[in-house]
Amino acid sequence: MSTRFTIARLGSQGDGIASAEGGEVFVPFTLPGETVTAARQKDRATLISVLEAASLRIDPACRHFTECGGCALQHYEAEAYQQWKREKVVQALKAKGIAGEIAALVPCAPHTRRxxxxxxxxxxxxxxxxxxxxxxxxxxxxxxxxxxxxxxxxxxxxxxxxxxxxxxxxxxxxxxxxxxxxxxxxxxxxxxxxxxxxxxxxxxxxxxxxxxxxxxxxxxxxxxxxxxVQFGPVAVAVPPGAFLQATEAAEQTMAGLVGQHLSRARKVADLFAGCGSFALRLGAKSEVHAVEGDAPALAALDRAYRFATGLKRVTSERRDLFRRPLTFKELNAFDGLVFDPPRAGAEDQSKQIARSDVPLIAAVSCNPVTLARDLRILLDGGYTLKSVTPIDQFLWSPHVEAVALLEKPRRRR
CATH class of the missing domain: 2.40.50.1070 (OB fold (Dihydrolipoamide Acetyltransferase, E2P))
Structure with a gap:
């Protein structure tokens, strides 16, 4: 049986949300202001028809949209979609009482997912x-x-x-x-x-x-x-199933922001280093210590460094940073740091960073909620947030990356 709904706003996963008897109902592939009919199953509903379309509704780019499960927002006008995605970062930080400069979303072009x-x-x-x-x-x-x-x-x-x-x-x-x-x-x-x-x-x-x-x-x-795969000037033979950023353009944007922020650092720590997308680029100007729990990824990074030319010293350490984060005393050997953890974030590692004297921090994240939690820890530890840049590399999905740059005056020892 179909029910008529008026969509009030978009939820965090890109579904339209309507108020109804018994609570809110999530209706995928709808937009704020639309009147639709949908078949309700508890708090979710399957769209049947759009009775009154929003002015921001556009034709989707793909014949499989609404069926394949990959994209959530092909029907949303590009500028509005980008503002919505940026706002996810804004709201996540706001929920943790974090104010600061949040740049415009760096957009993702179609036909770029590698x-x-x-x-x-x-x-x-x-x-x-x-x-x-x-x-x-x-x-x-x-x-x-x-x-x-x-x-x-x-x-x-x-x-x-x-x-x-x-x-x-x-x-x-x-x-x-x-x-x-x-x-x-x-x-x-x-x-x-x-x-x-x-x-x-x-x-x-x-x-x-x-x-x-x-x-x-x-x-x-x-x-x-x-x-x-090329990480800047360095070619890396990636192991099977190795983590890579979804698009090369997004990776280059992240690396550019991180590299510029850490350009004054002589010795840098790269935590959750993967195959070296940051470490091998940073190695052009700084000594780098790369820490990663995945042995094949770390081996690929080390092998690429040994065959590369023009890099300063890049060392590597296999370590589970969730179970055994680098301590603040270990971190004090560095004057720059980048960390790019999985979606769960780096809560325990952030607590150690917050206690450290590392003056320049770049936090890279694919989850605004855990990023906000980790940034709150760093800010409470004396860091100042200089900027946050949201980056889209999962086009038409609810997922958004961000690079946050922080500083702290270094105490004299």
Whole structure:
């Protein structure tokens, strides 16, 4: 049964929110001011029709929008969408009593996502390759994807064929595709155990189609070309499943903000360093100590440094910063620091940073809520917030990155 709703505002995940009997109802793919009909299930509703459209509603860029589960806001006019995304950062900081300069959102262009995770499953009708419908396990096969680099979209047929070759399970599995300088890097997870015959066939396919690498559950099956990624002037051979920023442009923006802020630092700590997207760039001007818990990522960083030229000393340390953060005494050896933790943030590490004398801090985050929590800790420890720059690299999604820059006068020892 359909119900009529008037949308009051957008929620944090991009759903329209309407007031109704029994409380608020979330209606995806709607905009503030719209009157819609939708089928309600408790506090959520499925959009049926838009009776009165908002002036900011636009035609979506993709035929799969509303079905594939990937994008939430293709129907929102670009400037309004960017303001909404910036406001997520503003409100998260405000909730922690943080005021400061928040720049305009750095926008994300279509066709720039270099890393995409597909879902796949074998069916009686053939292989499905696509994205999972929101709040569902249904895989929606896709024929286009306006957020992704053309190199991924043009390879959809061969990726579907490869999924069929490596599939050894009736269940759904994942295929992460990354565009590198050497070609597509394919990392498959949960597809079942490959037999020797499957390995040979899949390997032959990868080589024939010019793909860079195929790995299954972290094990390299075949690697005709080492997948290489540029971090500034340094080429890095990334390990299977390595973390990379979703778009190269966003990574360069983040690195530029961090590099400029830390340019006066002679010795820098890079915490949650990954494969070195900050460390290897910062190494052009500063000595860098990179700390990361993932051994393959750290090995890739160290290998890239050893083959690079023109860098100052870059050292590395494997360490779980959630369980064993660098202490304030250890941090006092540095005069600059960047940290880029996962979505959970870096609460315990931030407490140590707050007690330290490190004068220049760059905090990079993909979660405004945990960023605000960590910044509050640093501000209470005597740091001053100089700027916050929101960055969009997950186009038409509710996710937003931010780079916060802080300073503290260094005490004389």
């Amino acid at each position: 890393r995409v995770m597909f879902s796949a499953r074998r069916t009686e009708a053939g292989m499905l390759l696509g994205f999972v419908r929101a709040l569902s396990s249904e895989i929606i096969p896709i024929e286009e994807c306006p957020i992704s680099l053309p190199a991924i979209v043009s390879a959809l047929d061969k990726l579907r064929a490869l999924a069929g070759l490596v599939c050894a399970t009736p269940k759904a599995f994942h295929m992460t595709v990354t565009v590198t300088a050497s070609g597509l890097d394919i990392a498959v997870h949960d597809a079942g155990k490959l037999g020797d015959h499957q390995r040979r066939i899949a390997s032959n396919f990868v080589m024939a189609e010019g793909l860079a690498r195929l790995s299954v559950d972290g094990e390299i099956v075949v690697e005709p070309k080492k997948p290489m």
